[in-house]
Amino acid sequence: MFIQQLINGLTLGSIYALFALGYTMVYGVLLMINFAHSEIFMLGAYCGLGMLCVLPMAASGPAMFAVFAAAMFGSGAVAMLVERVAYRPLRHAPRLSPLISAIGISIFLQNLIMLTVGAQSMPYPEKFPIRQFEFWGVTLSTLQIFIFFLAVILMLLLNLFLRKTKMGKAMQATAQNHLVSQLMGINVNTIIALTFFVGGGLGGAAGVLNGLYYGSIKYNMGFFPGIKAFTAAVLGGVGNIKGAMAGGFILGILEVFAAGYLSSEYKDVIAFVVLIVVLIIKPGGLFGEQVTEKI
Amino acid sequence: MKKIITMVCVLAWFGLGGCAQDKPAVKLALVVPLTGDVAAMGQGMKRGMEIAVEEANAAKLFGDTPVEMVPFDDRADPKEAVSAANRIISDKRILGVIGHLNSGCSIPSSSIYAKRNLVMISPASTNPKLTLQGLKNVFRVCPTDDLQGYFAADYAAKVLKVSRIAVIHDKTAYGQGLAESFKKHAAEIKLTVVSYDGIDLGDKDFKALLTTIKTKSPQLIYFGGMYTEGGLLTKQAKELGLTVPHFSGEGIYSPEYIKIAGKASEGDYATMMGVALEKLPEAKAFVEKFKLKYPGVDMQSYDTYTYEATNLLLAAIFQAKQDPSQIVGKVAGMKYDGILGQTSFDANGDTLNKTICIYQVKDGKFKYLE
Amino acid sequence: MKLPISKPYLMSGVLLLLLVWPFLWGGDNAYALYIACLIGIYTILCLGLNITIGYTGLLDLGFMAFYAIGAYTAAILSIHGVSFWLTLPVCVLVGGGVRYLLGLPVLKLRGDYLAIVTLAFGEIVRLVANNTVGLTNGPKGLPRVGEKISEIRLFGWSLNDTIHFYYLILAFVLLAVLVSHRLEHSRLGRAFVAIREDELAAELSGIHVARVKSVAFVISGMFGALAGAIYAHWIGFVSPEMFTFWESVFLVAMIVVGGMGNIGGVVLGVILLVGVPEILRSTLGAKFVDYRMLVFGVVMVAVIIFRPQGLIPSKRRSLELHTPEAE
Structure with a gap:
């Protein structure tokens, strides 16, 4: 049972980790909590579902690629649009304004999907064959392996992008200081938009994985995972990208063990308590990335 | 400021005054989740009731006075249900309520209908406690949990x-x-x-x-x-x-x-x-009608119950000659032969028709097991 | 803004209108009264939340937690036969007490973290209410079948009709407005605003920031619990689904749209977001109700971008909000 729960936790953790990256990247460059990110996650799942339904071809590698491409591109584009419309005009407003604006966007996107697509849970079709392996009383499915490895690959790609490309380096510079980056010839607005695109895209991929894993999606599916992914980001130190990945896995495992060994009814409470306790005791996160307070 | 106040007043006048005057009809309220998680079932119940109302109007049950269904949405949420119940008792011309789906909604709402002694027939709330509250206006056509x-x-x-x-x-x-x-x-x-x-x-x-x-x-x-x-x-x-x-x-x-x-x-x-639809000849006509009116739509769990409850309520209103004070008594004394077999109520308002059947999923469909 | 008539006259006019309101509908339109009562309850809630968000600048995304605490405390006490007039102060104290304990660790946090922590607390309260079946009866809500929330008795007669509750709620709304108004113009109220504008400067001006924040936090929690206690008695039913995160956000939206830190603005926000959609429901059809949240989302973003001070800005605030903040 221990190993089984660990596998469940790692799968859940990979989704949280991917999802948490969007929060942490945006926080890194803008110092704001992108509350609407949970809706970006939800939109990703819906884009993926749309693609799954239109695709005529049977299960294949390219089909899978198309599904993820659609979800990531769609989510990324919406995230960028949201930044342009709702956050950029507020860049110099008091700190709480973008947060309130983000909540407004969140309400809007949820209700938009609810009214246009439907208020009911929608099943994710099982187009791709899933095999299960049994060993030592543990069941491991190909889907779980796929989720874990896709998440890890995407995270490695992000890491590569940040370290090796000009854009990635510009993004890191912007996160450190807007003004100085601008003086170095970086177009800060473009970089911020790009951050939203990349973060949103990863969130969208997490949304599809979530849909594949649970088999059903709903217009308000983003809320709970959103808070948890944010918790993961906080655990790793908001703004710290590697921290967010680690935080995601830690939280996923923690949640599954809490549900399995303590009480499945209180698993969400446990995630929220972790959030509160970490913010109060160690707001810089477990990995000690210093979050500088800018007054 | 002044403009805003005027605007609000005008809107209020329009809104609340507007709903009072319209042509005579026998109004029945339907309160089920039309949106939200279990909307599929609520929508199905609405279809069941639509068929019953259509039949009553085709048969000119009340002469020239048409039967009108007034749908309310409780979103399977007790709070929304209570709000809808308050709206229903505000409309004096609603003669009966069909609903709710969820016991969690039916129980708190039932006491609001009781204030006006408005009859409520639930096609689907199966929690035993609903009818054990001592309310005379509450009935259900489904057996309990x-x-x-x-x-x-x-x-x-x-x-x-x-x-x-x-x-x-x-x-x-x-x-x-x-x-x-x-x-x-x-x-x-x-x-x-x-x-x-x-x-x-x-x-x-x-x-x-x-x-x-x-x-x-x-x-x-x-x-x-x-x-x-x-x-x-x-x-x-x-x-x-x-x-x-x-x-x-x-x-x-x-x-x-x-x-x-x-x-x-x-x-x-x-x-x-209830008796499985497959076994009851009376139900065949309903199934045919349903297929004709809603081609390609699957039937949900409670469509038949809602149809039955609506017909029963209409029969009671007919017997009571549309006198609101008589309807509860008429429902209580009703012996109704319909598509579920014979329905009548005990002293609490529970149906005495207590058949249960069993279905199994086979090849992606629910199949009736003998 | 210049009003055509002087303020005392306007106020008396509004009061008179509120007093005769039920009779404009012939005294028996249960729905019109229901909406009026609902607006009243939300007004008390929003005036409470306004103390933290509007005056002190602390964004609270879990305010429904205190509404829930008030409602559940009232329901539990009332089921055991405790009189409403005793229940009420107990609820207010419990609400304030929990708020105080929550404030001890979390008020040190920076604005957006505080928002997230209150959000988490709000969800924790809801989930606990959902799961501690022994105390709260879980999702089935209180009272359990066979139990009853006792009637409110006042001078020998009992309140059991919506119209009685209308006047009861009206009385508490007036009380809430009065308290808010006195608070706003007191030394404490000015301290709240000073903290909102610049915590450091406020501290240097001799304001005990931690204590003043805590006071604001506790007072608003008490308003929430008060509203909850009245609501539980009025509706006679409490369940965890009433206290979701989106309800808390809905309150924030009312304050933002109406005007943060302004009593008139808050009341207008409540009327616009609670009352108008219900009124339009009968004219525009039920479909409209589905779209209201969509519209609120857009309105919230638009207001915060184009008119951050809200529809009716507070005099102080409209002067302050436009100065860009240095990073």
């Missing part, structure tokens, strides 16, 4: 011959009621209930719970709840290699359940109240 849970436990022991059962419920009045009556009778007939757990409505991840349940090696999982959670439970259980059948109440008897669970739902059981 007690009966279904009892029947399911019996069936599990005698027909399925299982002895170890895991029970899960969604903590709502309906789901927990079903699970409790199952557990109670299971204890009486010496079945082992290996675990008894509650889940949260709207939760999606049951794998941790199911992993724990798997270690207790049950032969059957009994679930009290609706199809959204039920579908996910059976799907995730089978992904974890817990390949025992799931058994549930009529809350999962919906094509949506099979859509959510996919192939994992194959072999699952559901109890349904």
Whole structure:
């Protein structure tokens, strides 16, 4: 049972980790909590579902690629649009304004999907064959392996992008200081938009994985995972990208063990308590990335 | 400021004044979840009622006065249900209420209807407590959870011959009621209930719970709840290699359940109240009409009950000559022959028609088991 | 803004209108009264929340938690036969007490973290109410079948009709407005605003920031619990689904749209977001109700971008909000 729960936790953790990256990247460059990110996650799942339904071809590698491409591109584009419309005009407003604006966007996107697509849970079709392996009383499915490895690959790609490309380096510079980056010839607005695109895209991929894993999606599916992914980001130190990945896995495992060994009814409470306790005791996160307070 | 105040006043006048004057009709309220998680069932109930109202109007039941259905949406949320109930009792020309779907909505709303002695017939709320409140205006055409849970436990022991059962419920009045009556009778007939757990409505991840349940090696999982959670439970259980059948109440008897669970739902059981449609000749006409009016739409669990409840209510209003003070008494004394067999009520308002039938998922469809 | 009539006259006019309101509908339109009562309850809630968000600048995304605490405390006490007039102060104290304990660790946090922590607390309260079946009866709500929330008795007669509750709620709304108004113009109220504008400067001006924040936090929690206690008695039913995160956000939206830190603005926000959609429901049809949240989302974003001070800005605030903040 221990190993089984660990596998469940790692799968859940990979989704949280991917999802948490969007929060942490945006926080890194803008110092704001992108509350609407949970809706970006939800939109990703819906884009993926749309693609799954239109695709005529049977299960294949390219089909899978198309599904993820659609979800990531769609989510990324919406995230960028949201930044342009709702956050950029507020860049110099008091700190709480973008947060309130983000909540407004969140309400809007949820209700938009609810009214246009439907208020009911929608099943994710099982187009791709899933095999299960049994060993030592543990069941491991190909889907779980796929989720874990896709998440890890995407995270490695992000890491590569940040370290090796000009854009990635510009993004890191912007996160450190807007003004100085601008003086170095970086177009800060473009970089911020790009951050939203990349973060949103990863969130969208997490949304599809979530849909594949649970088999059903709903217009308000983003809320709970959103808070948890944010918790993961906080655990790793908001703004710290590697921290967010680690935080995601830690939280996923923690949640599954809490549900399995303590009480499945209180698993969400446990995630929220972790959030509160970490913010109060160690707001810089477990990995000690210093979050500088800018007054 | 002044403009805004004027605007609000004008709107208020329009809105609240506007609803009072319109042409005479026999108004019946339908309060079910038309949006939200279990909207599929609520929409189905609306279709059932539409057919009944259409028939009454075609037969000119009240002469030139048409029957009018006024739909309200309670979103399966007790708060919305109470709000809708208040709106209903504000409209003096509503003569009866068909609803609600969820026991959690029916119970708090029923006492609001009681203020005006407005008759309420629930086609679907099966929690025994609904009719034990001592309210004279409350009736239901479906048997209670007690009966279904009892029947399911019996069936599990005698027909399925299982002895170890895991029970899960969604903590709502309906789901927990079903699970409790199952557990109670299971204890009486010496079945082992290996675990008894509650889940949260709207939760999606049951794998941790199911992993724990798997270690207790049950032969059957009994679930009290609706199809959204039920579908996910059976799907995730089978992904974890817990390949025992799931058994549930009529809350999962919906094509949506099979859509959510996919192939994992194959072999699952559901109890349904009343005589199976397949067995009753009177029901054939209804099924035909339904197919004609809503081509390509699947029937949901409670369509027939809503149709039956509406017809029964209309018959009572007819007997009472549309006198609001007489309707409750007429419903209480009613013996109605319809598509569920004969329906009449005991002193609490529970139906005396207590048949239960059983369905199993085969090839992606619910099939009636003899 | 110049009003055509002087303020005392306007106020008396509004009061008179409120007093005769039920009779404009012939005294028996239960729905019109229901909406009026609902607006009243939300007004008390929003005036409470306004103390933290509007005056002190602390964004609270879990205010429904205190509404829930008030409602559940009232329901539990009332089921055991405790009189409403005793229940009420107990609820207010419990609400304030929990708020105080929550404030001890979390008020040190920076604005957006505080928002997230209150959000988490709000969800924890809801989930606990959902799961501690022994105390709260879980999702089935209180009272359990066979139990009853006792009637409110006042001078020998009992309140059991919506119209009685209308006047009861009206009385408490007036009380809430009065308290808010006195608070706003007190030394404490000015301290709240000073903290909102610049915590450091406020500290240097001799304001005990931690204590003043805590006071604001506790007072608003008391308003929430008060509203909850009245609501539980009025509707006679409490369930966890009433206290979701989106309800808390809905309150924030009312304050933002109406005007943060302004009593008139807050009341207008409540009327616009609670009352108008209900009124339009009968004219525009039920479909409209589905779209209201969509519209609120857009309105919230638009207001915060184009008119951050809200529809009716507070005099102080409209002067302050436009200065860009240095990073």
